[in-house]
Amino acid sequence: MLKATAENSEMKVPEGFEDKRICIIGLGYVGLTLAVAMCDVGFQVHGVERNPHVLDCLSAGKAHFLERGLDERVAKHVNSGHFSFGAKIEPDDHRRVYIITVGTPLTSEKQTNLSAIQSVARDVAEVLKPGELIMLRSTVRIGVTRDVVKPLLDSRDIPYALAFCPERTLEGKAIEELTSLPQIVGGVDNGSTIRAKNIFGFLTPTVITVSSLEAAEMVKLVNNTQRDYMFAFANEVAEICDVCSVSAIEVIRAGALNYPRAFNILPGPVGGPCLEKDPYILTEGVVQKGGQEGLALRARHFNEAMPSRSAALIASHRRGSNSATKKIVIFGLAFKGRPETSDLRGSMAYPLIKHLQAHFPDAVIGGFDPSTDPEEAKSFKIEIFDNAESAATDTDVIFFQTNNPRFQELNLTRLSGLMRNGALIYDYWNQFKDVNLNEGRSYAGLGTWLTANPPSSLGNKKRTASAPAYAGSVEIV
Structure with a gap:
């Protein structure tokens, strides 16, 4: 039978093919x-x-x-x-x-x-x-x-x-x-x-x-649930390393280098229109057939709770600040950044906004995403900024929720100068290397936040995030 591939686009469905x-x-x-x-x-x-x-x-x-x-x-x-x-x-x-x-x-x-x-x-x-x-x-x-x-x-x-x-x-x-x-x-x-x-x-x-039909139905659910579970473990490693004042990025990458039995998945938010639901769909079918809930939902619940834990961490850090928190902006509103998408379905920004609003009821919560439609972004019911500079101006916290490739073009030194004194840039993806911010501003990431140190010790430090820009949890849909 004739087949078409990405390399051989000239092979087409013939005119006589019955199911054309x-x-x-x-x-x-x-x-x-x-x-x-x-x-x-x-x-x-x-x-x-x-x-x-x-x-x-x-x-x-x-x-x-x-x-x-x-x-x-x-x-x-x-x-x-x-x-x-x-x-x-x-x-x-x-x-x-x-x-x-x-x-x-x-x-x-x-x-x-x-x-x-x-x-x-x-x-x-x-x-x-x-x-x-x-x-x-x-x-x-x-x-x-x-x-x-x-x-x-x-x-x-x-x-x-x-x-x-x-x-x-x-x-x-x-x-x-x-x-x-x-x-x-x-x-x-x-x-x-x-x-x-x-x-x-x-x-x-x-x-x-x-x-069978059932085997085909199960393939997709097992593939995505496996990925969700692996991401959950990476995120748990990140939180363990934060507690122990160790870089999760360093631990995971060093452990995986030339060692075939190690996992090499870096931490990050896990959402989207598939991973947010497939473990539930898998478990639903299993339970209906007399089986039991298992690890699939435990992993899903751990990933779902990340925004709550992150908001609490930011709130704890800000309590050590000398100024009130007046403005927080989330960079990246889509459910993922790489490959670039405008899809807001299952975005972890939705629960993150809810938890930030609970911890900072008097702060303006805003969002900026260079890939999403501003009209669609109104579904978040927050202030939407159309460029990074206006988003960063007079901001106390910038929260990188995705690793959109366009963020690599940002000049963090310049953006930090627009932020308020004592401001924090928190990056789920540890995507910026050799960060050098203006005095009084700090940068930290998931799994690289040294929690043994007081918030003030983050200060104006030049630090290296060893993770490449593409690292982290991405979704198959």
């Missing part, structure tokens, strides 16, 4: 990047999206979120007619494949909200024709494809194929990873598995088939 016409339902981050990648290799894609803002952006030839190179691809495929879109599923005599990529958020009780998937499954059932293939790509607990979606499709009493193919790309690198990472495929039967495998074989050189 695809309908992708849900044009959020997962659905839109998949649609563009499939158009790149020659599929004819129709997207369905109910959010009018998303449709307006597509009509203007651009995406509704930041992803390098995506706008150009969207415009190209919309203009060529290879990518069409609308607000509902339309019956089509020539369409053969439906891919469901709608969101599966958690409820306030940390249970999976399946209403969107159930609604889409009913809509697909209404237009389903014999022999069509339905693939789920949304993240679900184990058993949802067979026990929730399949009965809704079965209501038509016609033959169809069904598979689960989890998304597993990193925001900011989705197009690249869709053409390089292995895709996982598990079908309700062997025919469904092979058919789904053949479709994804045009995107990537490696398609891994598993024995």
